[in-house]
Amino acid sequence: MPRNSRAPLHVHLNLNVRGLNPSATLEINEMSNRLKREGREVFKLGLGQSPFPVPEQVVDALRRNAHQKDYLPVRGLPALREAVSAYNMRYNKIESSPDDILIGPGSKELIFILQLVYYGDLIIPTPSWVSYFPQARIIGRHTHWVPTSEVNDWRLTPEKLDLICRNDPDRPRVVILNYPANPTGSTYKLERLKELAEVARKYKLVLVSDEIYGQIHHNNQHVSIARFYPEGTIISSGLSKWCGAGGWRLGTFTFPSSLRWLHDAMAIVASETYTATSAPIQYAAVAAFSESPQIETYLVLTRKILKFLAKYLSTRLEELHVSFPAPLGAFYLFPNFENYRDRLKQKGIFTAEEMCDRLLQETGVAMLPGSDFGRQPEELTARIAYVDFDGSEALRALSGEYADTPLNGRFVSKYCPRIVKAFDRIGDWFGSL
Numbered sequence: 001m002p003r004n005s006r007a008p009l010h011v012h013l014n015l016n017v018r019g020l021n022p023s024a025t026l027e028i029n030e031m032s033n034r035l036k037r038e039g040r041e042v043f044k045l046g047l048g049q050s051p052f053p054v055p056e057q058v059v060d061a062l063r064r065n066a067h068q069k070d071y072l073p074v075r076g077l078p079a080l081r082e083a084v085s086a087y088n089m090r091y092n093k094i095e096s097s098p099d100d101i102l103i104g105p106g107s108k109e110l111i112f113i114l115q116l117v118y119y120g121d122l123i124i125p126t127p128s129w130v131s132y133f134p135q136a137r138i139i140g141r142h143t144h145w146v147p148t149s150e151v152n153d154w155r156l157t158p159e160k161l162d163l164i165c166r167n168d169p170d171r172p173r174v175v176i177l178n179y180p181a182n183p184t185g186s187t188y189k190l191e192r193l194k195e196l197a198e199v200a201r202k203y204k205l206v207l208v209s210d211e212i213y214g215q216i217h218h219n220n221q222h223v224s225i226a227r228f229y230p231e232g233t234i235i236s237s238g239l240s241k242w243c244g245a246g247g248w249r250l251g252t253f254t255f256p257s258s259l260r261w262l263h264d265a266m267a268i269v270a271s272e273t274y275t276a277t278s279a280p281i282q283y284a285a286v287a288a289f290s291e292s293p294q295i296e297t298y299l300v301l302t303r304k305i306l307k308f309l310a311k312y313l314s315t316r317l318e319e320l321h322v323s324f325p326a327p328l329g330a331f332y333l334f335p336n337f338e339n340y341r342d343r344l345k346q347k348g349i350f351t352a353e354e355m356c357d358r359l360l361q362e363t364g365v366a367m368l369p370g371s372d373f374g375r376q377p378e379e380l381t382a383r384i385a386y387v388d389f390d391g392s393e394a395l396r397a398l399s400g401e402y403a404d405t406p407l408n409g410r411f412v413s414k415y416c417p418r419i420v421k422a423f424d425r426i427g428d429w430f431g432s433l
């Protein structure tokens, strides 16, 4: 039969997939690249991708291991699982054995498989990273969005979590807590983590602590909630953010030994789906997770740049009179343009999505609406990923020109000019409404 005489394939789509769109972060990236190819000037503040290069010694390790061709154990290369377990102790003071580690092709895939094997509701605060909810929907799990408030920097409170669990205390639930947070850049104080851990213990929640941005806490003060709820916390992390290797696709889960049954079930699904994570990438990742002064320096410098940029851009947003949580980690800002609601209305703009679309059309600045992160469509929040700069050049400047000089506005203009220009355009656009 000729290919095009068949019924359209979408007729046969699984109902859980029907109607879904491609993930917002990847779609904005592809759309920005398309506009660029068409000759438009685009400022890529949409996709949350590290601006920094993969550290040289990790790239070298990948080069040296390009010949690795065998399938590796489903749960991961033993040397890598050892390195991750030692890294957990070094950076997080978390005791784990190599047997507690599961390596996957990105933490996104691991989070998906966890939701698949664990039969429970998904509990996430709004706003949350774009993919948790669609994953639950694809699998057919119920999602419970926990409301948060702006005065609380959009963070989950123990009271709200308790309120959700209270009326059916034995219901199986997975809570995903992500800090430093995508999309806000904010994080949790120690006291708050302890309180949340208490609620999690009370209801025996499976807690996925998504710490993919842990290493880029701007003050290097990230603390894992696994310290306070060790028996029920799975730490999710990987190479994508702190190591600048999103495209390498390597994620890690660290389980408590009490959840070995969940680890085992995930490994079965892994064995029937992706088999094992790419061998050369796993060998190279051993170098990334092993102790090294060069990687330590790389982290110190990348944090320093992100922290300064966050401070500089916060001042720019304050000049616009928008509210936003103080950025403490990662590379995101989450402003609320509520003050512009009346003026936006006069332009026929009523939702955050319309606001972002028009901003992109009229200024070339790409950012994502709060609605992609579970906020109400009419709330005028948006995520800015301040990553459109050459991280290699910026790092070189910190080892040369800025080795003994504190970072300043000149540094930002010289090494992050596209971000400065994007913020000029954002300022002009809102200013001219």
Ligand code: PMP
Pocket (backbone or CB within 6 Å): 048, 105, 106, 107, 108, 109, 129, 178, 182, 210, 212, 237, 238, 239, 240, 246, 249, 250, 251
């Ligand atoms: N969690 C959060 C909060 C993220 O922003 C991302 C995006 N990289 C992921 C998980 C998934 O990361 P990866 O699959 O690249 O490990």
Ligand code: GLU
Pocket (backbone or CB within 6 Å): 023, 025, 026, 046, 047, 048, 049, 108, 129, 130, 131, 182
């Ligand atoms: N996590 C990144 C973001 O939020 C992009 C990668 C992804 O979503 O898979 O923009």
